[in-house]
Amino acid sequence: MLALVTGGLHRVGAAIAAQLAAAGYDLALHAHRMGDPDPDLAEAIRANNVESAVFPADLAVPGEVESLVEKVKAHFGRAPDALVNSASIISEGQWPDLSRGELARHLDVNFIAPMLLIQSFAKALAGDRPGAIVNILDQRVANPPVDQAAYTASKLALASVTRVMARAFAPSIRVNAVAPGNTLPADGYQESQWQRLADAMPLERNSAPEDIAGAVAYLLSAPSVTGQTLFVDGGANLESYEHDFLHMMRD
Numbered sequence: 001m002l003a004l005v006t007g008g009l010h011r012v013g014a015a016i017a018a019q020l021a022a023a024g025y026d027l028a029l030h031a032h033r034m035g036d037p038d039p040d041l042a043e044a045i046r047a048n049n050v051e052s053a054v055f056p057a058d059l060a061v062p063g064e065v066e067s068l069v070e071k072v073k074a075h076f077g078r079a080p081d082a083l084v085n086s087a088s089i090i091s092e093g094q095w096p097d098l099s100r101g102e103l104a105r106h107l108d109v110n111f112i113a114p115m116l117l118i119q120s121f122a123k124a125l126a127g128d129r130p131g132a133i134v135n136i137l138d139q140r141v142a143n144p145p146v147d148q149a150a151y152t153a154s155k156l157a158l159a160s161v162t163r164v165m166a167r168a169f170a171p172s173i174r175v176n177a178v179a180p181g182n183t184l185p186a187d188g189y190q191e192s193q194w195q196r197l198a199d200a201m202p203l204e205r206n207s208a209p210e211d212i213a214g215a216v217a218y219l220l221s222a223p224s225v226t227g228q229t230l231f232v233d234g235g236a237n238l239e240s241y242e243h244d245f246l247h248m249m250r251d
Helices: 011-022 039-048 068-076 100-124 149-169 191-200 209-220
Strands: 002-005 026-031 052-056 082-085 131-136 173-180 229-232
Touching: 002 011, 002 068, 011 026, 011 039, 011 082, 011 209, 026 068, 052 068, 068 100, 082 100, 082 209, 100 131, 100 149, 100 173, 131 149, 131 209, 149 173, 173 209, 209 229
Parallel strands: 002 026, 002 082, 026 052, 082 131, 131 173, 173 229
Antiparallel strands: none
């Protein structure tokens, strides 16, 4: 089996790739630019003796997205069996200030690129050969905060078409999604804030990268599941937060 994981070298994408390596997948690791995988992923690749290769591509550049699956197929000699759309960008920005350029930048990477990759993935599979896709969303798609307008809009767009794509590409290809909550602190988080946010979740915990990876692995291996979004977020989707977690419970 072969999996293409976008944004697969680092952070949550790397955790997903490591989990898939443990399940026996060879790995096509997309990255914005060439680099080395996170240490835990590198160790998982070695420990499970799977083949891997890095495929740099700018998901905002026409042509680089459309050619990615074919490059993977040419390198490995076969099309991928699984696609995980994990790569995304995020920036601050309020709805009243949302510009065409910022919206287009986020839609290109977070929405249009995954859709084009799904299209390429489906075309590359021969005949009725089964395939599985997981889109990585965000728990905010259940109750969107008012912050980070362009990012929110792009994730809402991807969430909205997951069920449609599941119908369009059935029966040979399954399309599902995972919606993480607070998973890894980005720049700007305070250590004490991170713990307070965990305590405020219904399950009193933030989601860990391994939780997200486990959910992806399950969806890729569940032959009767398609068109579903699995929230892995400590229960955050059960609540409504006016602001992004970055702006909550600070000192």
